[in-house]
Amino acid sequence: MRAMNETRSEASVGDLAIILYPMLFLLGLWGCLAIYNSTCYSEQPFHFAGRQFLWLMVGMLFLFLSSKLSFGFYKEAVFIIAILFYLPLIAVLAWGTQINGMNGWFSWDGIFFQPSEFAKAPFLLLLCWINSRVENEFKRFIALLGITAVWTIPVALQPDMGTSLVYFSAFLLVYWIGGGRIKYLFFSLVALVPVLVFFVIKNPYIFSRFYGFMDPMADPLGNGWHVMQFRYTLARGGFWGASWGKAVWANSYLPLAHSDSAFASLSESVGFAGAFPVIVGIMIICLAACRVADKARDNLRRTFIFCIPALFALQSLIHMSVNVTILPTTGITLPILSYGGSSLVSPMIAFGIFLSASRHKDY
Amino acid sequence: MQSMDFLFKIRSRVVLCFLVLWSVAVSITLFHYTVSARGKYLEMGDKLAWKEGIIPSVRGRILDKNKKILAWTEKYFDLFLTGAGYIEIRRENEMMAELADIIVLEPIKINSKTMLLKKNLSPEEIILIDMIVSKYPEFKIIPRDERRTIDYSRVRSIIGTVKIEDNMMIGVNGLERTHNRLLSGSDGLYVVMLDKQGNWVRGTWKLLRKPKPGKDLILESNVEELRRQMP
Numbered sequence: 001m002r003a004m005n006e007t008r009s010e011a012s013v014g015d016l017a018i019i020l021y022p023m024l025f026l027l028g029l030w031g032c033l034a035i036y037n038s039t040c041y042s043e044q045p046f047h048f049a050g051r052q053f054l055w056l057m058v059g060m061l062f063l064f065l066s067s068k069l070s071f072g073f074y075k076e077a078v079f080i081i082a083i084l085f086y087l088p089l090i091a092v093l094a095w096g097t098q099i100n101g102m103n104g105w106f107s108w109d110g111i112f113f114q115p116s117e118f119a120k121a122p123f124l125l126l127l128c129w130i131n132s133r134v135e136n137e138f139k140r141f142i143a144l145l146g147i148t149a150v151w152t153i154p155v156a157l158q159p160d161m162g163t164s165l166v167y168f169s170a171f172l173l174v175y176w177i178g179g180g181r182i183k184y185l186f187f188s189l190v191a192l193v194p195v196l197v198f199f200v201i202k203n204p205y206i207f208s209r210f211y212g213f214m215d216p217m218a219d220p221l222g223n224g225w226h227v228m229q230f231r232y233t234l235a236r237g238g239f240w241g242a243s244w245g246k247a248v249w250a251n252s253y254l255p256l257a258h259s260d261s262a263f264a265s266l267s268e269s270v271g272f273a274g275a276f277p278v279i280v281g282i283m284i285i286c287l288a289a290c291r292v293a294d295k296a297r298d299n300l301r302r303t304f305i306f307c308i309p310a311l312f313a314l315q316s317l318i319h320m321s322v323n324v325t326i327l328p329t330t331g332i333t334l335p336i337l338s339y340g341g342s343s344l345v346s347p348m349i350a351f352g353i354f355l356s357a358s359r360h361k362d363y
Numbered sequence: 364m365q366s367m368d369f370l371f372k373i374r375s376r377v378v379l380c381f382l383v384l385w386s387v388a389v390s391i392t393l394f395h396y397t398v399s400a401r402g403k404y405l406e407m408g409d410k411l412a413w414k415e416g417i418i419p420s421v422r423g424r425i426l427d428k429n430k431k432i433l434a435w436t437e438k439y440f441d442l443f444l445t446g447a448g449y450i451e452i453r454r455e456n457e458m459m460a461e462l463a464d465i466i467v468l469e470p471i472k473i474n475s476k477t478m479l480l481k482k483n484l485s486p487e488e489i490i491l492i493d494m495i496v497s498k499y500p501e502f503k504i505i506p507r508d509e510r511r512t513i514d515y516s517r518v519r520s521i522i523g524t525v526k527i528e529d530n531m532m533i534g535v536n537g538l539e540r541t542h543n544r545l546l547s548g549s550d551g552l553y554v555v556m557l558d559k560q561g562n563w564v565r566g567t568w569k570l571l572r573k574p575k576p577g578k579d580l581i582l583e584s585n586v587e588e589l590r591r592q593m594p
Contacts, residue, residue: 041564041565173378176374176378177371177375177378179367179370179374231396231404232404232407232408234393234396234397235396235397235400235404235408236408237397238397238398238401239397239398246566248556248564248567249408249412251558251564252412252556252557252558252559252564253412253558253559267393271397272393272394272397272398275393275397276390276393276394279389279390279393282386283382283383283386286379286382287379290376290379293371293375294371294372294375299367302371303371306371306375306378310379313382313386314382317382317389321385321388324389324392324393325392326388326389326392
């Protein structure tokens with residue numbers, strides 16, 4: 001009976017890799033298409049899309065390599081990995097390059113490296129490790145919250161609020177999935193309120209963004225500008241999308257069309273027919289991961305297997321929701337599809353570790 | 364351990380349901396804007412981005428009976444700085460420095476917001492500054508038609524003068540006024556999409572109506588006879 005279970009589980013893990021590799025590659029290609037269309041009226045129409053394709057190849061290589069390392073290695077080296085990826089978060093504040101008002105990149109000879117993107121998987125691994133090790137409920141909660149604060153503060157100081165939100169979501173996800181108490185979760189959310197209030201007072205533009213989101217038609221050329229541009233872009237895409245290379249709205253009006261507005265830009269190029277499969281694809285990855293996580297025996301592995309795709313889906317849904325205007329405008333990229341090596345390679349590495357965790361004799 | 368397994372299953376299903384419901388909401392909204400409400404938003408977007416413009420017709424020439432040209436129209440291009448005084452000083456200095464590296468500027472203040480930077484740009488200068496004008500939408504190259512006449516003052520007073528109103532040349536006196544309708548022609552009309560800086564989006568220009576040039580007016584006298592007509 002056990003032998004049968006093992007065979008069935010090995011097959012499902014194999015299925016997962018079969019689903020994951022082509023799906024992530026297709027998502028990456030779809031991203032290249034969106035990036036080409038959103039920059040095709042620039043002086044060098046293939047510059048961004050070409051670079052993204054190169055990053056996609058690098059990402060696929062890292063996906064393969066990180067999946068080949070045993071999960072035992074990640075488990076043993078979790079602290080070293082965490083420190084290695086945490087230090088750049090601090091260093092970037094002092095020696096980082098500022099892009100779009102954020103001090104979040106290291107630059108070297110035209111290549112940009114965003115440490116907060118690469119730190120996501122090690123941070124999640126560390127959270128899952130602490131969650132599986134600390135038995136006492138209250139101590140576990142405090143440890144997870146403390147680690148989250150330590151990792152989120154340097155990111156918030158850049159200031160990169162989108163990524164900070166993802167880090168905090170990772171904490172909520174791990175604590176919830178790991179069997180945390182609802183009242184502690186509630187308290188942590190309540191404790192977040194003064195931080196949010198302070199942040200809103202320090203950044204009054206948030207009010208105008210919120211007003212613009214609530215009633216964009218009231219001020220379509222001012223506060224509602226971004227929201228209206230997203231809607232116009234989606235409308236231009238229609239069901240089948242604008243002709244190849246004719247995504248004029250993404251080129252001319254969308255803010256950061258190839259990164260923070262990648263989904264709207266993609267929708268203009270390939271329409272509902274091409275954008276809807278992206279949503280379905282992300283959910284298929286989540287559902288498949290959930291099936292595999294159910295079979296994992298140890299808590300660390302199970303939580304990690306579930307949380308990696310769930311966090312990926314969460315970030316993607318926040319990005320898409322902003323782009324279809326059901327959430328107020330916030331700068332967050334669509335993992336794998338948005339332009340940038342960091343935003344593409346780091347989820348690939350995360351999925352590589354995810355595959356490594358999924359491949360185990362325990363099943 | 365079994366209770367932990369159960370708890371994990373329940374909670375992971377809750378998260379999955381939440382994500383699935385969220386993705387359904389995203390899909391429905393996406394369908395709404397791309398299909399259901401598409402027409403409304405297309406129309407609103409078009410109103411915002413598409414602008415109509417006039418292509419002024421070329422005013423006809425005035426010739427004497429020997430086909431010597433007495434009055435004609437020439438097109439010039441001037442470079443302006445718009446929104447002067449409202450631009451951040453650092454940006455304005457940067458813009459002007461980039462421009463001054465390429466062409467010699469002869470600035471003249473037109474009003475509180477507009478400054479004429481250079482009159483009568485040559486085609487070579489237009490090509491050189493094209494990139495800077497696209498980069499800084501505060502710079503505008505504005506075409507201007509100018510009516511020129513033969514260099515005889517007596518003949519000039521017979522030919523008359525023109526003024527420009529709403530981008531159109533209108534005869535004010537002399538032959539220019541008497542034969543205004545014949546010389547004027549009719550303006551053309553185009554439509555183009557503008558980006559958020561007000562620059563034309565490449566590949567979106569469409570001609571709606573061709574301009575019809577004005578007809579030439581041929582006089583029954585030659586230049587010398589015209590000169591003699593005047594006291």
